[in-house]
Amino acid sequence: MRIFENIKIYEMKELKKQNVAFGLLILLFFLGCKNNKQNTELASLNLLRGELQLCGNGQFGDVSFSESCSYETRKTFNLAISLLHSFEYIEAEKAFVQVIDEDPDCAMAYWGVAMSIYHGLWAPPEPSVLKKGVKLLAIAEKLPKSKKAEQYIHAIGDFYKDWETVDNQTRKELYSQKMGEMFNDYMDDTEVAIFYALALRASAIPTDKSYSKQRAAGKILQDLFQEEPNHPGIAHYIIHSYDYPELAELGLSTARRYADIAPNSAHAQHMPSHIFTRLGLWNESISTNINSASSAVCYAESIAPGSHWDEEVHAMGYLVYAYLQIGENEKANEQYAYLKSFEKIFPPNFKIAYTAAAIPARIAVENKNWEAASLLELPQIPGMEWEKFPWQQSLLHFAKALGSIHVNNLIEAENQLTLLKSFREELKDLNDSYKANQVAIQIETIEAWVEFKNGDVKRALSLMRNAAEMESMTSKHPVTPGEILPADELLADMLLKANKPIEALDAYELNLKRRPNRFNGIYGAALAAKESSNNEKAIFYFESLLDLTKDSNSDRPEIREAKEFLQPNS
Structure with missing residues (x-):
């Protein structure tokens, strides 16, 4: 048994x-x-994979993100966050994908990729990007996660959700609101606060001249910066929050720190120049953009030898602007010649289009070389589909219209005006009211100068004052160091030509308050003071012009004029 x-x-x-x-x-x-x-x-999903290309010794600042997943992937996850905070988007996505490949159940890694393709401060994402974000977050939703991770995912999910029927600005505001709720829930979490501040800044509208959201974001970040002075995101977003003439002084000390925090990021090297440009600190702007361009070249060579990255081109745009303000025409022209030598640029986007159109336009009109301006043509940039960028095209055609007016070719000026109006309508059809308004300011300006050339000074000044008022009511786009020519500076030029030097001086001084140390603003103020018999101010502004250009090899005639005036008046 x-x-x-x-x-x-x-x-x-x-x-x-x-x-x-x-x-x-x-x-x-x-x-x-x-x-x-x-x-x-x-x-x-067409995720970006491959070995990370990090020039230098890979220093991108100090980050410790609480919601990373497995211990084994934490180092890579924190690096991905650091890269994301300096807008090194390509490498950030690759780093987050490395985490996904090692730990497919890490919901926050999918969030990281969705954040890497969301560029809130720049242009609205293409439909392909939005579709990718929706799919990434759908995967993340199904995976196990903490409450905080779930909140992060739901927050950015509000940006991607219903993208076909809800406009970009509304979705940015929804994302900002969700991050605000997280900020209230986790007051002691540095990363939550940083991402909330960025979302708040990104949701600000350009016509809000109170800068309420920018000030609120900046305050959050400045408080954090005292505790974490080596965090790349804090420094970076402080600069973006204060990238306005009225606020720039608040960001100066941070601007002088950020490049050292993330020395291997081309964007981190460039960003301080946003504040330097607002404050007219041209030599500092030149130095940081040379470093940025060099870092960008290193990155481009590591992934596509012989090609050029958009961060290099972006830095070049700011370089040219700064060179022109200290009279360095030769160096500005060298940058343009260098740009025209490029055989491959990646990716061919709005930043490249902006710079490629702005550089030749600036070189011509800043020097009042009206003949050259009247002959401007869009440069042939490899892979650039200009028809996709009406605002960027308008920059060059605006300069061409001004040039045509000054060489008395009013027929061509009218042709350019018609083209500008078509760009404005195109932007309206795209529901891009900000850029449509920028082109509207250009149109008003050209119409003013056409009237002036035709002898109707009263109407011309009325139109030009309106253009200056329109421009004063809107903030600049983050991609640009400044207008091709400021409207209030052009108003001052017109007043001077209309034999109204006292009014012209007031307009030049307002322009210099908003845009310190502009070469033409200082020279114009000196000339207006001289013609107003205001000898004291004429001496001050001519001396300022010489001081501005003392370290340059400029041959601009305005400098010779300043020296000739000051010799008997010194």
């Missing part, structure tokens, strides 16, 4: 083992199905 009992016990144990094994097979089958489905979903 005991033998049979032992056999029965043995058979029961074997059956139990078989059941366990079968259960495991069933579980593995379902997990396999789940993983296969997840892998299929991932394969459709």
Whole structure:
């Protein structure tokens, strides 16, 4: 009997083992199905993969993100966050994808990729990007996660959700509101506060001259910066929050720190020049943009030898602007010649289009070389589809219209005016009211100068004052160091030509308050003071012009004029 009992016990144990094994097979089958489905979903996303290309020693600042997943991927996750905070978007996505490949159940890694393709301060994302974000967050939703991770995912989800029916600005505001709720829930979490501040800044509208959201974001970040002085995101977003003439002084000390925090980021090297430009600190702007361009060249060579990255081009745009303000025409022209030598630029986007149109336009009109301005043509940039960028095209055609007016070719000026109006309508159709308004200011300006040339000074000044008022009511776009020519500076030029030097001086001084140390603003103020018989101010402004250009090799005639005036008046 005991033998049979032992056999029965043995058979029961074997059956139990078989059941366990079968259960495991069933579980593995379902997990396999789940993983296969997840892998299929991932394969459709066109995620960026590959070895990270980090020039220098890979220093991008100090970050410790609480919601990273496994211990093994934490270092890579924190690096990805650091890269994201300096807008090194390509490498940030690759780093987050490395985390996904090692830990496919890390929901926050999918959030990280969705954040890497969301460029809130720049242009609205293309539909392909929005679709990718929706798919990423759908995967993240299905994965296990903490409450805080879930809140992060739901917050950015509000930006991607309903993108086909809800406009970009509304979705940015929804994202900002959700991050605000998180900020209230986790007051002591540095990263929550930083991402909230960025979302708040990104949701600000350009026509709000109170800068309420920018000030609020800046206050949050400045308080954090005292505790974490080596955090790249804090420094970076302080600069973006204060990138306005009225606020720039608040960001100066941070601007002088950021490049040292993330020395291997081309964007981190460039960003301080936004504040330097607002304050007219041209030599500091030149230095930081030379470093930025060099870092960008290193990055481009590491991934596509012989090509040029958009961050290099972006830095070049600010370089040219700064060179022109200290009279360094030769160096500005060298940058333009260098740009025209590029055979491959990646990616061909709005930043490249802006710089490629602005550089030749600036070189011509800042020097009042009206003949050159009247002959401007869009440069042939590899891969650039100009028809996609009506605002950027308008910059060059605005300069061409001004040039045509000053060389008395009013027929061509009218042709350019017609073109500008078509750009404005195109931007209206795209629901891009900000850029449409920028082109409207250009149109008003050109119409003013056409009237002036035709002898109707009263109407010309009325139109020009309106253009200056329109421009004063709107903030600059983050991509630009400044207008091709400021409207209030052009108003001052017109007043001077209309033999109203006292009014012209007031307009030049207002322009210099908003845009310190502009070469033409200082020279114009000196000339207006001289013609107003205000010898004291004429001496001050001519001396300021010489001081502005003392370290340059400029041959501009305005400098010779300043020296000639000051010689008997010194």
